[in-house]
Amino acid sequence: MHATNLATAPASKVNYEPKVFDLSKITLREFNQALHSIQDGTNATSWEVINPKGSHAVAAGAEHPISIDVKGSVGYYCGGMNQKSTITVHGSAGPGVGENMMSGTIVVKGDASQYAGATGRGGLLVIEGNASSRCGISMKGINIVVRGNIGHMSAFMAQSGNLVVLGDAGDAFGDSIYEARLFVRGKVKSLGADCIEKEMRPEHIEILKDLLAKAGITDVKPEEFKRYGSARTLYNFNIDNADAY
Amino acid sequence: MCGIVGLFLKDKKLEPQLGALLSEMLVTMTDRGPDSAGIAIYGNGAKGHGKLTIQSPNPEADFKGLDAELGKKIGTKVSSIVKSTHAVFDVPVEKLEEARAAITELRPNARVMGAGEAIEIYKEVGLPAEVVKRFDVTKMSGSHGIGHTRMATESAVTTLGAHPFSTGPDQCLVHNGSLSNHNNLRREMIRDGMRFETENDTEVAAAYLSSKIAHGQNLGEALESSLNDLDGFFTFVVGTKNGFGVVRDPIACKPAVMAETDQYVAFGSEYRALANLPGIENARVWEPEPSTVYFWEH
Numbered sequence: 001m002h003a004t005n006l007a008t009a010p011a012s013k014v015n016y017e018p019k020v021f022d023l024s025k026i027t028l029r030e031f032n033q034a035l036h037s038i039q040d041g042t043n044a045t046s047w048e049v050i051n052p053k054g055s056h057a058v059a060a061g062a063e064h065p066i067s068i069d070v071k072g073s074v075g076y077y078c079g080g081m082n083q084k085s086t087i088t089v090h091g092s093a094g095p096g097v098g099e100n101m102m103s104g105t106i107v108v109k110g111d112a113s114q115y116a117g118a119t120g121r122g123g124l125l126v127i128e129g130n131a132s133s134r135c136g137i138s139m140k141g142i143n144i145v146v147r148g149n150i151g152h153m154s155a156f157m158a159q160s161g162n163l164v165v166l167g168d169a170g171d172a173f174g175d176s177i178y179e180a181r182l183f184v185r186g187k188v189k190s191l192g193a194d195c196i197e198k199e200m201r202p203e204h205i206e207i208l209k210d211l212l213a214k215a216g217i218t219d220v221k222p223e224e225f226k227r228y229g230s231a232r233t234l235y236n237f238n239i240d241n242a243d244a245y
Numbered sequence: 246m247c248g249i250v251g252l253f254l255k256d257k258k259l260e261p262q263l264g265a266l267l268s269e270m271l272v273t274m275t276d277r278g279p280d281s282a283g284i285a286i287y288g289n290g291a292k293g294h295g296k297l298t299i300q301s302p303n304p305e306a307d308f309k310g311l312d313a314e315l316g317k318k319i320g321t322k323v324s325s326i327v328k329s330t331h332a333v334f335d336v337p338v339e340k341l342e343e344a345r346a347a348i349t350e351l352r353p354n355a356r357v358m359g360a361g362e363a364i365e366i367y368k369e370v371g372l373p374a375e376v377v378k379r380f381d382v383t384k385m386s387g388s389h390g391i392g393h394t395r396m397a398t399e400s401a402v403t404t405l406g407a408h409p410f411s412t413g414p415d416q417c418l419v420h421n422g423s424l425s426n427h428n429n430l431r432r433e434m435i436r437d438g439m440r441f442e443t444e445n446d447t448e449v450a451a452a453y454l455s456s457k458i459a460h461g462q463n464l465g466e467a468l469e470s471s472l473n474d475l476d477g478f479f480t481f482v483v484g485t486k487n488g489f490g491v492v493r494d495p496i497a498c499k500p501a502v503m504a505e506t507d508q509y510v511a512f513g514s515e516y517r518a519l520a521n522l523p524g525i526e527n528a529r530v531w532e533p534e535p536s537t538v539y540f541w542e543h
Contacts, residue, residue, distance in 0.1 A: 054517035073516050073530075092530060094516060095500060113500065113532055132532050133497055152497075152535065 018069070019044055024051040028058065038064045054094065059087050062104070079106045082123060098125040101142060105214075114151070117144045120161065126215045133170065136163045139180055145215040155182050156192065164211050166220055174228055182228040183208055185220065196231045246396045247408075247421040248274025249501075251482045251512035252522075253389040253489035253541050259508055259523075263288075264385030268377040270511075270518040271392035275373050277514055278396035281407035282376040283368025285417040285484055288387035290362055295338035298358040298366045299348060300331050300404060307352045308332045318347045329379045330404070331358065331367050338362055341414070356405060356442065361415030363388070363486050368407035388543060391484050393419035399427070400445040410448045412439070413455030415486035420447040421499040421514060422478035430474070450475060454483060468492045468538040482512050490540035497535035504528040510541050 021031045031049065038044070045066045052058050056075040059068050062085035070078070073091035082101040089097070092110030096118055103123040108116075111129035118134065120142025127135075130148035136155045145164045152170035155163050158180035168186035175192020181204065182195075191197075200223075208222035250270035254260055264286060271284065290296055301307035308327050315334065316323040323344070325334045336344045341360050348355060359366035367380040373394045377383060393408035400406045409417040424430075427446035430453060435441065439452050453475065457467035464485050471481070471492065480499040483490045491512055493501055504511045504519045506528045513519045516530070533539055 053520035054515055073520070075515055075517055092516070094502075111530075111532070113502070114498070133535070152495075 018046040018048040020048045020050060022050050023053065023055055023058075028055050032057065032060060035059060035062050035068075038066070040064070042066070052091070056094070059085070062087065065104075073110065082106060092129065093127075097127075098123075098142070101125065111148070112146075116146075117142050120144070122161075124211075124214055130167070136161075136180070139163065143211055143214075145211055145217070147215075147217070149186070152189075153192070155180060155195075158182070162207060162211060164208065164215075164225070166217070174230075176234060177228075177230045179230060181207065183225040184228065185225045188226075188228070191228065194231050194234045195228055198227045198229045200225070200227045246277040246514075247499075248277030248394040248514045248518070249419050249421050249480065249482050249512065250274060250392045250514070250518050251390070251419075251484075251489060251491070253510040254387075254508065255510070256508035257388075260388060261386040263387040263390055265383040266522065267390045267392050268373075268383045269521060270513060271373045271394060272377060273518045273520075274392075274394050274514055278394040279372055280395045280397045280402045281368065281370045281404070282373040282392070282394045283366065283407045283409050283419075284377070284380070284382055284390060284392040285359065285364055285366045285409040285411070285419075286382070286385050286387040286390040287363040287415070287484060287486065288365065288385065290335075293338055295336050295341040295344075295360065295362055296365055297334040297336060297341060297344055297348070297360045298331055298364070299334065299352075299355050300358050300368075301352065301355040302330070302404075303354065304330045304332070307355050311348075311352065314351055315344060315347055318351065319343045328367065328381060330369060331380060333365050359409075359411035359415075359417060361486060364411065364415045364417060364484070366409055366411055366417060368393075368409065369404055370402060370407065389484060389489050391417060391419050391482050391489075398423050399447075400443055403443075405443050406445050408447060409484075410445070410451035412448065412452040413458060416451070416455055416458065416484070418447065418451040418454060418481055418483045420450055421480045422494065424450060424475055424477035424479065426476040446477070450479065450481065458485075464488050464490050464542075465538050465540045468540065472536050472538075480514075488540055488542040490538065491533050492538050493533055493535050495536045501533050502530065503533055503539070504530045 047068045049070045052072045054075040058074045058078045060080040063083040065084045067086045070089045075094040077096045079087040080099045082104045084104045086105045088107045093108045093112045095113045098106045099118045101120045101123045105124045107126045112127045112131040115134040116131045117125040118137045125144045127146045131150045133151035135150040139158045139161045141161045143162045149167035155174045159178040162181045165184045169188045171190045172192035174195030205222045408419040411417040424446040427449040454467045480493045
């Protein structure tokens with residue numbers, strides 16, 4: 001294993017081997033700076049991070065079509081604001097993985113802590129373990145696929161995008177939801193305000209088929225899911241509810 | 246924010262390293278709270294012996310000759326080990342309460358940090374690395390311990406506002422979060438005869454658990470009760486003579502991660518705190534559920 005600081009490496013260097021960054025030897029800032037210094041059309045498309053040991057903001061702000069393999073568990077905000085990159089965490093992720101991601105793919109092989117994919121605007125976030133509370137909170141177009149269960153208050157105020165959960169969802173699922181589509185295969189402990197079960201139409205089966213395929217899930221059928229979404233009763237202020245404020 | 250760490254050893258072979266392991270965990274959490282830091286270590290004292298941890302703003306003057314004065318007052322032989330602003334007095338276990346009262350009388354400016362058969366508490370204003378060094382924590386052995394680094398919200402940055410809080414024999418508690426009904430609970434408990442040293446919300450939580458335990462609940466039951474009676478944000482880690490417990494409020498926005506192996510159960514506000522523990526790569530690592538009590542006993 002060797003550590004290469006791309007910030008000081010010649011930009012024109014062609015390197016088809018994975019670039020390996022050892023976070024026990026260089027600072028996180030050096031790694032992220034190298035990531036942000038990539039030129040368009042780079043041949044260095046395979047990156048690897050070792051010894052992350054729960055570091056925060058690993059590979060935050062990546063914006064090129066490269067693959068980044070993180071060998072170990074990460075802390076807060078891994079892959080935040082991601083655009084185009086494919087980030088794989090070979091471990092678990094702390095709070096806010098993929099927060100506000102725009103495009104690209106993030107795969108977490110282990111579990112994800114609270115607010116995974118929060119406010120995400122695009123791209124695909126796959127969590128192969130469980131996600132905890134507030135998964136997909138305020139999601140704005142991201143697609144999230146969770147192989148295991150998700151915690152309470154997930155998809156709170158979700159605005160658009162798709163949340164697919166192969167396991168169970170916790171309390172107050174989809175509370176105050178706008179227009180995101182929520183698909184759950186297991187049980188929902190309780191639905192939040194204005195979130196209801198909805199009819200599964202052919203176009204939803206197609207969406208699920210596509211997302212499951214993209215997430216590499218082949219052992220589950222789209223027909224096994226139920227769909228949830230907004231009842232749209234909170235869109236406008238209702239004068240009859242004035243006493244509640 | 247605030248950072249919490251805890252380590253409950255199952256394997257006695259690790260006991261000599263408890264202080265060193267816990268210190269490293271706590272120092273890793275430094276950027277979650279720079280105001281004050283503290284650590285509680287449960288070490289096996291000799292049978293029949295009790296420990297009284299005393300803190301003084303004027304340690305030189307207050308601790309000088311206190312062994313002899315205290316011994317005379319409670320009619321027994323007393324010894325002590327002074328570490329910076331703290332001193333741990335070794336007194337017969339049946340004389341602990343008497344000794345506590347005597348010290349308050351002999352040295353009105355000194356404060357009792359903790360008392361019991363196993364517990365020693367060290368806490369001060371400053372960064373974890375400074376606090377750990379000041380009290381030589383890395384050399385301490387023990388069966389379990391809890392550490393805290395504080396970002397103050399509900400009360401002033403002082404030694405007494407630092408965590409852990411101890412309000413009963415061999416009991417202590419650390420807290421990440423803030424309670425919103427602590428003033429009312431404090432008033433109720435004062436009416437029931439409990440004494441408080443600070444205006445701090447966490448002290449109220451510690452006293453609440455002590456009061457439940459004094460009324461016959463075990464640690465697990467006391468933690469269950471806290472979920473009904475405490476309002477606000479909290480992740481608590483608590484210690485008793487033989488036990489170690491964790492509970493989070495129903496919203497559970499204060500972070501927590503746990504790891505368990507055949508050798509230990511560990512708690513950290515973040516995974517970073519656990520990343521260098523022996524065997525962590527094969528540990529079961531999970532996030533404690535909201536409104537769920539976890540506790541382990543030796």
